[in-house]
Amino acid sequence: MGAWDIGHFDNDTAADFGRRVDDAEPEKKADVLRTVLTAAAGTAPQDYLDGGEEAIAAAALVAAQCPGGEPVTTAYGPKKPLPPLPADLRPLAVRALDRATAENAEPRDLWAEAGAEAQWLAGTAALRAVLAAAPGE
Numbered sequence: 001m002g003a004w005d006i007g008h009f010d011n012d013t014a015a016d017f018g019r020r021v022d023d024a025e026p027e028k029k030a031d032v033l034r035t036v037l038t039a040a041a042g043t044a045p046q047d048y049l050d051g052g053e054e055a056i057a058a059a060a061l062v063a064a065q066c067p068g069g070e071p072v073t074t075a076y077g078p079k080k081p082l083p084p085l086p087a088d089l090r091p092l093a094v095r096a097l098d099r100a101t102a103e104n105a106e107p108r109d110l111w112a113e114a115g116a117e118a119q120w121l122a123g124t125a126a127l128r129a130v131l132a133a134a135p136g137e
Contacts, residue, residue: 007074008123014057015076021061022078030085033058034092041095045102052100052107056124059093063127066090066134090131097128 009018017036024032040055061078063069065085072078100107101124111120 007076008057008060008127009072009074009076011053013051013053017054017057018077018079021082022080026083029082030089033061033085033089037062037089037092037096040099041092043099045099045104047104049099049102049105049107052096052105055093055096055100056107056127059097059124059127059131061085062089062093063130066130068133069130087135090134094128094131097124097131100124 009015021029021032036054036058040049040052043049057077060072061082062085064072065082099105101121102108108117108121111117
């Protein structure tokens with residue numbers, strides 16, 4: 001993972017994902033997020049999660065529309081506004097974050113190797129808190 005900062009879109013994979021969200025038709029943007037969140041959340045707990053950066057970025061986009069969520073303002077995120085996202089993405093995003101921050105997940109390993117695991121985990125925990133507090137249906 002080529003990363004230049006600790007933000008949810010501050011790595012090559014997440015920045016590419018932001019462009020993919022922009023390229024999707026407005027009515028398909030939620031589907032793009034759902035696909036990456038489902039892939040991460042659906043990885044069996046005993047299996048190693050390769051990747052996960054896209055799911056974290058998707059969770060940030062979902063959290064941005066929740067009460068208390070922070071807007072995604074980085075230059076590396078989507079440039080076009082997202083339509084209102086379905087509430088059922090919120091619990092899915094929580095499950096994806098739980099999987100991406102697990103002991104056997106590549107994002108966590110990479111941030112640990114970089115010496116920034118605690119800072120990265122704090123950022124993802126803040127996202128999770130916003131998502132978990134928001135109504136999911």
